[in-house]
Amino acid sequence: MTDLETFQKETRAWLEANCPPEMRAPMMSEDDTCWGGRNVVFKSPAQKQWLEVMAAKGWTVPDWPVAYGGGGLSAEETKALRAEMAKLGCRSPLSSFGIWMLGPALLKFGTEEQKTHYLPQIARGEIRWCQGYSEPGSGSDLVSLQTFGEDKGDHWVVNGQKVWTSYADKADWIFCLVRTDKNDKYRGISFLLFDMTTPGVTTKPIKLISGASPFCETFFDNVKVPKHQIVGELNRGWDVAKYLLGHEREMISGGGLGEGMASIGAAFKDVAGEEPVLRAEMALFDIETMVFRAHSERFMDEWKTGRAHPAYSNLMKYIGTELNKKRHELVMSAGGSDALEWESDRSKQGARPRTWLRTKANSIEGGTSEVMLNVVSKRILDMPGA
């Protein structure tokens, strides 16, 4: 038996022994997600136990170094672990912007001190992070951001406003793009970290068309940020931000395409059987889902071995988000008038239409589809022009 096969076998045995049965059932709604943080409220004892055993093994972040709370696994082992988890239906023990976005950026740009301080907290789910990027006047044109950090010697005083800050009202810390030089658009932005309980930070949830408020407006009024809380060099935060957006795109592109959603036609068999045109659309959609999974697998395999084009995640983000929107259009069609109910218990308080509406943001947040196509066309296809 090869080392990898041995690892696979041992991993399967360990998961069978340690993953509580409740954590092997498919997630029913966004509520079932465990986000961790200082004020975490576990939905069940099983959820807490699952996070603890996985964190103890370093498997909330299997491919991070052991010294920073990770599992120290190779790319092959990480893939094998995820495959075994998928086979048993194990839920992800921890969802976290710290894992998906800040962590990879810290691993690349952070000082040793920052890595040993922040990364283990992220791995154990102790600190919940949010992302301060977009501003009211800076959406797709993010680099025009105005939030300003004034140099006060050993600290900056930050003033300004962010918008679309995911779960800012529930987060413990923020990673934030702040202008530190007004004279240079690209090389005048720094990447700062600060505690959301710092005096001067306030948040206000934004109510969306789905009725939910996963995003906030976040205001900074003379917020004091010590100088050692900068990641990367002064005025070079755009490099960190770009790197991190790559990881965000990977995450969003995979949204809603878990193993549980193998075939939309199989999930709505009765309607598909009665409506040949809908059945045909579902069949083509099932194929696109298979294609996207294979494409993601190939992209991840190439990415981890240095074969992928650095801008490729933009393409995956575009394809994955457009696909997820299409999925929920079909789910709504299959549901007919039942899927219109917004408040009834029967509809779980309108879970379907609210999710459908939520997915419309997929191709806007983290870079719009149009911006993704611009990037692919210029950076990968090398099309001419500005």
Next chain:
Amino acid sequence: MGLYHTEDQAMLKDTVAPFLAETAPVKHLRTLRDTNDQIGFARDLWKQFAEMGFTGILVPESDGGLGMGHVEAGIVLEEIGRNLTPSPFLTTAVAAVEALKGAGAHLRQEWFPRIVSGDAVIGLAIDEGAKHRPAATALVAERSGNGFRLSGKKQFVVHGHVADMLIVAARTAGAAGEEQGITLFAVPRDAAGLSLAADRLVDSQLAARVTLENVEVTADAVIGDVDGGWGPLTRLLDAGRIGAAAEMVGVGGGAMDMTFTYLKQRKQFGQLIGEFQALQHRAAHLYGEMEGARSIVLKAQHLMDDEDPRAELFVAAAKVKSGLACNLSVREGVQMHGGIGMTDEYDIGLYMKRDRALAEFFGDTHFHADRVARMNGY
């Protein structure tokens, strides 16, 4: 194993790509077409395929081949697609070889050495109507002495008129539409009662309509089991389908590259047309579709080579996606080339024609999307 080419596979690609680009680029197809060639491919090129080892890629080592897999065969097919090279590779060295793997020793000994050496071409006599519908096989094979007597018609038998042997799907039991009761036969082309008429197709290939009138074959001609031909037929067809899919990745990729080059050269309104965002977005979208096709084709090839039970589903999905993406590529190609895209002088139109033929070969997107739905239980 990662979902990308291994070092050996990358080396094979580095051998095949320059070889075909030099010896059989699109100009080679034009020459055959414009000289009204009646074979449909260049026999000396087929011999060279054998010398390079390509013809034996899928033939088991114990039968004198290289014993490699569909990933490797796909590498050759992608380059065939990119260069629009007319070749019996897909029918003979891929689909027929896959069927013969399930044949008895005498058929293997008769055909594998001749395929490997580039001396044999094999035709696939499967379709009976204009659309691919293998379960609808109606050509009759009746018991006759210790052999069989075959009567009926076949069409879209690519290179059939110059084939040395035809693999014929026939009905020995049951009714048209049933998978049970089909038997596969290896029928020599010179068998009495077999007549062929070749027609040139839109993509300049030659394909035959075949009539069998009381063609007598011995029991040795049966590939697999009598009445149980659906299994070997499906293996033959799936090999053909994933092969055609790989070829379409090449056709679509070739058309796409040509189009992108044009966008970077052609000027209108005082600027390169590739600077227009309307075209840039369509180009980026097309690239994504072709990349998706490449991914699912490679995934399906891996599953076939691993003899994974999911292979059939993935091959169907790969045939659909490569068909959709390649079709988008040739349509966008002609449109973005503008007027010259409509001229015979430019190659882009030849890509459109080849795509159309490959779309129908071994079942089109509609046929396979329907199969995906059925395999998924709806």
